[in-house]
Amino acid sequence: MFHGNRILPLVAVAGLALGGAARAEPTVEVLHWWTSGGEAKAVGELKNSFEAAGGTWIDSPIAGGGGDAAMTALRARVVAGNPPTAVQLKGPGIQEWAEQGALNDVQDVATAEDWDAVLPPALAAIMKYNGNYVAAPVNIHRVDWIWANPEVLAKAGIEAMPTTWDEFNAAADKLMAAGITPLAHGGQPWQDATIFEDVVLGVGGADFFRKALVELDNDALTSDTMVAAFDQLRKMRGYVDPNFSGRDWNLATGMVMRGEAAFQIMGDWAKGEFLAAGKVPGKDFICAPTPGQGFVLNSDSFTFFKVKGDDNIKGQKLLASLIMSPEFQKTFNLAKGSIPARTDVALDAFDDCAKLSHADLLKAIEADTLVPSMAHEMAVSRSVRGEFLDLVTEFFNSDMSSQDAVQQLADAVKRAM
Ligand code: BGC
Numbered sequence: 001m002f003h004g005n006r007i008l009p010l011v012a013v014a015g016l017a018l019g020g021a022a023r024a025e026p027t028v029e030v031l032h033w034w035t036s037g038g039e040a041k042a043v044g045e046l047k048n049s050f051e052a053a054g055g056t057w058i059d060s061p062i063a064g065g066g067g068d069a070a071m072t073a074l075r076a077r078v079v080a081g082n083p084p085t086a087v088q089l090k091g092p093g094i095q096e097w098a099e100q101g102a103l104n105d106v107q108d109v110a111t112a113e114d115w116d117a118v119l120p121p122a123l124a125a126i127m128k129y130n131g132n133y134v135a136a137p138v139n140i141h142r143v144d145w146i147w148a149n150p151e152v153l154a155k156a157g158i159e160a161m162p163t164t165w166d167e168f169n170a171a172a173d174k175l176m177a178a179g180i181t182p183l184a185h186g187g188q189p190w191q192d193a194t195i196f197e198d199v200v201l202g203v204g205g206a207d208f209f210r211k212a213l214v215e216l217d218n219d220a221l222t223s224d225t226m227v228a229a230f231d232q233l234r235k236m237r238g239y240v241d242p243n244f245s246g247r248d249w250n251l252a253t254g255m256v257m258r259g260e261a262a263f264q265i266m267g268d269w270a271k272g273e274f275l276a277a278g279k280v281p282g283k284d285f286i287c288a289p290t291p292g293q294g295f296v297l298n299s300d301s302f303t304f305f306k307v308k309g310d311d312n313i314k315g316q317k318l319l320a321s322l323i324m325s326p327e328f329q330k331t332f333n334l335a336k337g338s339i340p341a342r343t344d345v346a347l348d349a350f351d352d353c354a355k356l357s358h359a360d361l362l363k364a365i366e367a368d369t370l371v372p373s374m375a376h377e378m379a380v381s382r383s384v385r386g387e388f389l390d391l392v393t394e395f396f397n398s399d400m401s402s403q404d405a406v407q408q409l410a411d412a413v414k415r416a417m
Contacts, residue, residue, distance in 0.1 A: 023310075024309070024310035024311035024314055025054065025055065025056055025311055025314070026050075026053075026054065026055040026056070026311060026314040026315040026317070026318040026319075027055065027056040027057075027058070027085070027309075027311040027312055027314075027315040028050065028055065028056075028057060028058065028085040028086050028312070028315035028316065028318075028319050029058040029060055029084045029085045029086070030043075030046075030047075030057065030058070030059060030060060030084065030085070030086045030087075030088075030302070030319075031060040031061075031062065031070060031073065031074060031077070031084040031086070031087045031088065032060070032061055032062075032070065032087070032088035033061065033062050033063065033064055033065070033066075033067045033069065033070040033088060034061065034088070035061050035063040036065070036248075036249075036250040036269075036272075036273055037250065037272075037273055037276035037277065038250075038269060038271075038272025038273040038274075038275060038276040038335065038336065038337060039269065039272060039336070041272070041276050041335045042272060042332050042333075042335040042336035043061075044335075045328070045331050045332045045335055046138075046319075046322070046323070046328070046332060047059065049322045049325075049328050049331075050318065050319060050322060053318055053322060054318075055315055055318050055319075056311075056315075060084055065186075065188065065190065065191070065248055065249045065250070066188070066190030066191070066194075066249075066375070066376065067088065067377070068189075068190060070087075070088065071089075071093070071382070074087055074089070078097075078102055078305070083102065083305035083306065083307060084305060084307075085304070085305060085307050085312050085315055085316055085319075086302045086303070086304055086305070086315075086316060086319055087302065087303050087305060088300060088301075088302060088303075089135070089301065089302070089303040090126070090135075090298075090299060090300060090301050090303075090376075090377055090378060091126060091299075091372065091376075091377045091378035091379065092377070092378075092379070092380065092381055092382075093303075093377055093382065094126060094127065094129070094134060094135050094301070094303050095129060096381065096382070097303065097305075098129035098130075098134050099129075101306070102305055102306055103129065103134040103135075103303060103304060103305060103306060104134070104304045104305065104306050104307070104313070104316060105129070105132040105133060105134045105304070106133050106134070106136065106304055106316060106317060106320040107132040107133050108317070109133075109317050109320045109321050109324075110132075110133040110320070110324075113321065113324060115133060115136075115324060118324075118342045118343055118344050119137065119341060119342065119343070120341075120343060120365075122370075123137055123140075123299055123341060126299070126301075126378075127301060133320075134303060134304060135301040135302060135303040135304065136301060136302055136319075136320045136323040136324055137299050137300070137301040137323075137341035138299075138300050138301060138302065138323055138329070138332055138333075138336075138338075138341060139299060139300050139329075139332065139333050139336055139338035139339065139340065139341055140297065140298075140299050140338055140339050140340070140341055140357070140361065141267045141268055141269060141297075141298040141299065141300065141336075141337070141338040141376075142267060142268050142289075142295060142296065142297070142298070142338075142357045142360070142361070143194060143197065143198065143267040143296035143297070143298050143373045143375065143376060144197075144198045144201055144202075144289055144290040144292070144294070144295065144296040145265070145266065145267060145268055145270070145271075145287055145288070145289060145290065145353075146161060146162070146168075146263050146264070146265050146287070146288050146289070146290050147253070147256055147263065147264045147265075147266065147270050147271070147274070147285055147286070147287055148161060148256065148262055148263050148264075148285065148286050148287075148288075149256050149257070149259050149261075149262060149284075149285060150283075150284075150285070150286050151259060152175075152180060152256075152259050152261075152262045153171075153262055155178060155180070156171075156174045156175045156177075156178040156180060156262070157174060158171045158174060158175070158262075161286065161288035162288075162291060163288075163291055164202075164291045165199070165202055165203065165232050165291050167291070168263075168291060169232075169235055171262075171263075172235075172236075172239045172262075172263075175239075175262050176239070180261070180262055181239075181240070181241040181255070181260060181261040181262070182239040182240075182261065182262050182263060183236060183239040183240050183261065183262070183263050183264070183265070184240075184241075184252040184253070184255040184256050184260070184261035184262075184263065184264040185236075185240040185244045185247070185252055185264070185265075186244060186246070186247035186248055186249045186251065186252045187240075187244045187245040187246055187247060187393075187396065187397070188246060188247075188248075188249075189389035189390065189392070189393040190375055190376075190389060191249055191252075191266075192389070192392045192393045192396045193374065193375035193385075193388055193389045193392050193393075194265065194266060194267065194375045194376070195233070195236060195265045196229070196233055196375070196388075196392045197209070197213060197296060197373060197374050197375050198265055198290040198292075198296065199229050199232045199233055199236075199290075200212060200213060200226070200229045201290070201292045201294050201296060201371065202232075202290055202291040202292030203225060203228050203229045203232060203292070204220075204225040204226070204228075204229060205292065205293060205294070205369075206293065206294040206364075206367075206368070206369035206370070206371050208220060208223075208225055209294070209296075209371045210371055212226060213371075213374040213379055213380070213388070214371065214372060214374070214379045214380065216380065216384065216413050216417060218410055218414070221406060221409055221410040221413060222406050222407060222410045223406075226406045226409075227402045227403060227405075227406055228402075230395060230402035230405045230406065231402050233392070233395065233396065234395075234402065237396055241255075241261065245397075249266055249269075249270070250270075250273050252264050252266070253266065253270045253273040253274065254273075254277075256285065257274060257277060257279060257284070257285070265290060267298055267337075267373075267376070268287075268337040268338055268353065268354075268357065269336065269337050269338070270337065271285075271287065271337035271351075271353055271354075272335060272336045272337035272338075273337075275335070275337065276335070281351040281352060281353055282351070282352055287352075287353040287356070289356075289360060293367070293369055294364055294369035294370065294371055295360050295361055295363075295364035295369065295370050295371070296371055296372075296373050297361075297370055297371065297372050297373060297378060298372075298373040298376040298378055299341060299378070300336075300338070301341075302319065302320075302323060304316045304319075304320065324342065326340075326342060326344065326345050329341065329342050329345050330345050330346075330349065333350075333354075334349060334350065337353075337354075338354075338357075339354050339357050339358050339361075374388055375388075375389075381416075383416045384413055384416045384417060386416070387409070387412040387413050387415070387416045388409070388413070390412070391405065391408055391409045391412055392409075
């Protein structure tokens with residue numbers, strides 16, 4: 001049932017008996033939130049590889065961009081003593097669950113396949129607890145992207161993608177004057193926080209981002225720079241259409257596709273959506289980093305929960321091995337819009353947005369301007385992130401002043417720390 005060289009190390013570590021009569025079959029129940037067109041296509045690749053390797057895949061999708069609904073469902077499952085075998089989970093959340101003793105490790109697979117040699121050390125550290133891998137990364141998503149419909153830009157006489165927030169505002173004003181919605185946005189807390197953190201990077205730079213959104217430094221949170229970031233966010237509130245409230249992110253991407261809006265500020269899962277709809281990068285849609293220097297990192301990973309039974313344990317090991325295989329990292333990321341987490345996968349088959357992401361990632365590592373996403377759960381605990389999301393959303397949907405916003409944000413963060 002198991003073919004190919006890729007599976008041999010796994011067979012060795014898992015001690016699977018080929019052709020054994022009553023042996024357990026690898027089984028996984030996978031909890032994830034990949035339900036949009038591009039996301040479903042990408043997770044379908046994982047399911048297909050798992051089944052082709054002889055495993056049984058039980059799909060547990062929980063709709064809701066950014067994964068907040070999925071995390072609520074996960075908590076309920078663990079509390080009920082019935083955790084899923086594998087969960088799309090990332091960043092500090094991995095450590096939080098590991099500290100509660102809720103995770104199995106897959107270190108034997110990682111050792112046999114030498115994951116340490118092929119993962120960026122910063123990413124490997126996030127996947128480990130007490131030195132052992134408890135999660136496997138599938139990709140590197142970049143959060144600080146602007147997507148645009150070039151035909152719409154041309155209609156309004158905009159010749160280039162904005163490289164500063166002033167240029168962004170000037171382009172948006174032109175679009176408004178031409179009767180075109182400048183910014184396709186979905187008013188959900190995680191989407192508000194996504195554009196907010198991109199603005200913080202652009203306005204304050206990577207060091208400021210780290211101080212404010214990762215180290216939660218009170219001076220940074222209450223600084224004039226943070227006030228300026230909220231001022232820019234206030235401007236952007238004026239650039240969305242009247243129906244933005246509650247809209248899913250992929251519907252906002254659809255508005256750019258159809259020319260109903262010019263720009264979307266969203267991570268490169270939006271590219272997965274354009275691609276799934278048959279759109280061609282560089283022609284039907286274009287990409288550019290949001291104004292500023294740096295790279296906002298978001299990496300999806302699967303975390304292995306404490307489950308019993310040989311079939312489930314074999315399922316976890318098989319899934320871990322497949323996720324980290326170079327072939328899977330290529331196929332999956334071509335569909336997902338991201339780039340491989342492994343550093344040794346050639347990018348020849350990838351488009352120019354992916355190649356730019358990779359080049360900028362290396363530059364950001366070199367210049368120390370790589371920052372973890374707050375909005376996408378790479379930077380701070382869930383409770384602190386919750387405070388950011390609440391406040392940013394309240395600001396976006398009210399006439400709160402930027403001064404009040406920074407003060408309330410700093411107070412809320414202090415309470416949650
Ligand atoms: C995840 C992506 C996902 C996006 C929208 C992000 O937090 O990292 O994989 O596509 O949310 O659901």
